[in-house]
Amino acid sequence: MSTTHTDPSISEATKSLLRSLDEFIEGEIEPLQRQDDNVRFFDHRREWARTDFDHGGLPRQDWQDLLREMKRRADKAGFYRHDLPIELGGNDATSLEMSIIREHLARRGLGLHNDLQDESSIVGNHPTVRLVWTFGTDEQKDELCESGIVGNGGLAFGLTEPGHGSDATWMETRAEQRGGDWVINGGKRWNSGLHAASHDLVFARTSGADGNARGITAFIVPVNTPGFRIDGYRWTFNMPTDHADVTFENVVVSNSAILGVEGEGLVIAQQFVHENRIRQAASSLGAGEHCIDLSVEYARARVTFGEPLARRQAVQWPLVELATEAEMLRALIRKTAGELDTRDHLEISDRVAMCNYRANRFCCEAADRAMQVHGGIGYSRHLPFEHIYRHHRRYRITEGSEEIQMRKVAGYLFGFAGAGKY
Incomplete structure (x- = not known):
């Protein structure tokens, strides 16, 4: 407990x-x-x-x-x-x-x-409220912060594209300046939150070459802008969905739609994912611990062949491994979260990646083991494990797959990446 x-x-x-x-x-x-x-x-x-x-x-x-x-x-x-x-x-x-x-x-x-x-x-x-508060103008804050908190509109997040996920520097959505306006063309996938949003945070290349982190700009686009089209929603393991496919066809916005600095949109995206990744890691840790707690309780009560399951090493040892990993993850997550409060987040991006990919994997393993310990009833929807697994399995892909996050750790470990090299 x-x-x-x-x-x-x-x-x-x-x-x-x-x-x-x-x-x-x-x-x-x-x-x-x-x-x-x-x-x-x-x-x-x-x-x-x-x-x-x-x-x-x-x-x-x-x-x-x-x-x-x-x-x-x-x-x-x-x-x-x-x-x-x-x-x-x-x-x-x-x-x-x-x-x-x-x-x-x-x-x-x-x-x-x-x-x-x-x-x-x-x-x-x-x-997204924190992004607007950190990078937005006074007008953007007035329009989007309170509405985003209470749910009367707010901001969706459009970074991923049909052909580009974690390789965001190669995105194909473009914004060209025409007079005092910007014209956006392209498309997004997994554009989450659009079913209830009044605006979409759209990332588009405005300058620079493909693969360059600079030259991508974040635009706040009202969803009722002509040329902004929601093509449908992607269904997932867990339903309902709010993950839209979106097409932008000559979507015109003014210069005031830019969030932050032109060409520095990925700085905004990085802050979004760093804060979300460490918090998601903590949630995955807690959900995995919940699976362990229920499994230990069940193993102590369930009697087979005259003895509680808790007396069998085949049940004990996998839960011991998970409980040990939970303790180590908690120490790493809290240490990294504390550093996020005091250091430039790009200095410890590798630590955030470690926390996230390990915690999400841990949660899926804990849910799977809980199903095994509980037997047939564990596989059913009468207990929470299948739902926990279905939800947390997504985080081994979204906001940077675990392979991308391991690549981030490798970049810092071998000196290919780090603060100032993004």
């Missing part, structure tokens, strides 16, 4: 916050999850409860309404904006504290307090 409340390495302030979060979950969020048959959204035998299969596989409105109510209550209680700057009503939480919180919430298991498929939590993760 989780020991975050007694961990001597966690500050008393953070321990107090974790206790408050647990009390809030038990007092407000769990009752909300149980009322009005809301439990249907967490019964993974009934995936249709969340998914409108007749309309592109998008989230059903009643599911979205429940998430909105959860966020409203969390915001009223002072938790939802915790990671955001004080100017936006938050507490300016550090990356270290956010990694501790995300591990703790994921280790509690599946539920409305911290939903995996939708990536919604009582302590929100607001990467």
